[in-house]
Amino acid sequence: MKSAVETLNPTRVRLTVEVPFEELKDSLDAAYKKINQQVTVKGFRKGKIPARVIDQRFGRGAVLEEAVNDALPKLYTEAVNEADVNPLGQPEVDITELKDGELLAFTAEVDIRPAIEIPDYSGIEVEVDAIEVTDEDVEKSVQQLRERFASTNPVERPAAEGDVVTIDLEAKVDGEVLPDGVASGVSYTIGSGELLDGIDEAVTGLEAGGEATFTSKLKGGSAEGKDAEVTVKVTAVAARELPELDDEFAQMASEFDTLDELKADSRKRLENMKQFDQATQAQERVLEKFLELAEIPVPEKLLEEEVNTRKHNLEHHQLGQMGLTLEKYLEFQGKTVEEFEAETKEQAVKGIKTQFLLDELVSKEKLNVEQEELTEHLMRRAASSGMSPDQFAQAVVQGGQVPMLVGEVARGKALAVVVEAAKVVDTNGNVVDLSDEDEEQAGETAEAAADEAAEDK
Incomplete structure (x- = not known):
């Protein structure tokens, strides 16, 4: 087999493949065997019809068509490996020549992952909200707890x-x-x-x-x-x-003995929540800057498929469960169809670019996913899905989604590398240290940006 690759644009190639006819022997034999099991010819036992009789009765063309259909996936895969390209989605195949006994030639156009140069991200600087918990915030939190115990x-x-x-x-x-x-x-x-x-x-x-x-x-x-x-x-x-705000209330509504202890705990919890929000905000803004620094072409066909997938999921899953139509949803949102289309395309572009860039960084930095990291990620995904870890793991394995989960963890690690290298300051001018932040949280930020774009894209 001979093959050549032609770059049509940064995200699409055309493979040209020529195959000597003798290399189709296994596929031809398989074609005759398959037809043998499907047809009946008087005077011959089922499965024992000679090849020449099949050619005479059903035509050599039918055999060739079956053989080519059997051979093409394997030949295409060999050509892709030989050309060392990363295909996205299904190829558009065109049989350009088929000479019985001599030659099979075809072309295959397919979108590919573009070559991406990782930009220098060490100079990224972002500003985030400062962590400030006021007395008013604490009083509001305690008041909400008080409301829950109202009679x-x-x-x-x-x-x-x-x-x-x-x-x-x-x-x-x-x-x-x-x-x-x-x-x-x-x-x-x-x-x-x-x-x-x-x-x-x-x-x-x-x-x-x-x-x-x-x-x-x-x-x-x-x-x-x-x-x-x-x-x-x-x-x-x-x-x-409402119950009186006193030590007795604190003992009834919490594990604390005094109201002061309850308020102190509320303040600490609010600080932790704001710290988590601050880290998420930092990761989102660092990712935005990182994407701005990189030149990332997006395959048109891939973008079209991603936009259609997002629309379908919104209409038939999210809105369907709520009993809403797309028209009614847009009415509630105060958006026109044109605004919705533009917004969906923008989100799809960002999702694809995020996956491409972080996957490239994973490869460059040789970031590996340990079994323990994958297990922890699986446990968290199971909890958010409402399934038990065993049920979720079984569903992942049966659905062939293990590579997808590995990719999610790896992209989280890649984003964590970029965030750690960035300079993050809050609105008060204080430097924010995110070196100890959970890579899992970075993974959630990366996946939110990618918005569950399919793993094979």
Whole structure:
């Protein structure tokens, strides 16, 4: 077999392959054997039909077609290995010549991973938010904990903001009660904004037994988006009572003995959360700078496939589970179709470039993934998916996704190398040391940017 490679552009090549006919012998034999098992010829036992009879009855062309289809994948793989290129996706194959007994020639055009020069990232500088936890932040955190331990007690007075009312609802459109527009015994906290627009004003001031009618645009159901006349009847009013903020509350709501200890723990937890957010922000901004420094061509066909994949996943998985159409989603987001298309393309470009660049850095720095690192990553992915580690591992193996997980860990290690080399300062001018940050967190940042682009891209 002879092959040659022609570079069409930085992300696409054409392979030209010529194969002497004798190299097709195994595929020809396999073709005759396959046809033998599929056809019946009077006077011959099944599977024992001579090749010349198959040629006469079914045509030599059918045999050649079967043989070429069998041989092409292997011949293409040999040509790719010989040319030392990294193909992306499926090739476009064209049989240019097929002379029976003499020669098979074909071309294969395919997208490839572009050659990327890793830029000098040692001079990258980014600014991140400073870690600041105020007394107000701590009070808000403790107040949220206090809210969780609130109790409700029935009261005989008009309902006010913060009260929990039990209500019956009836919605009409054009004077007709909707089939799904009646609900009884609904518990609602006034001011929470969790139900219909206008309901807070309608129930405020009503006592048990009182009712009011208001107009509201329905957010779901059979008449979604239409204005409805809603009648609400209050059947009970209850006041929410918060526990006193004292040592007794601290003992009830936590493992601490005093309120001061509880507040100190809240402050520490908030600091840890802000530190995690700061590290994530640093990784995202360093990655942005790193991408800006590199020249990374993106294959057009690969980009088209990635954009289509993202659209499909959004429409048929994410939005489908929420019962939303793409049109309704864009309406809620306040975006036009053109804006959505441009945004999706921009995200796809960034995802592809992120994978290309970090994969190249993995190769350059010879970053290996240890079994322990892969196991830890698998455990975290399992936890986020809601599956047990054993179930997740089984699904990964059966789906052939182990290389994908290895790639995720490796890219996280690559991004961690860049982040460690960068200068990161906060808004107060203080240098932020991220050398001890978890590579797993960097991996999550890298994967968020790549947005789960397929491993074989």
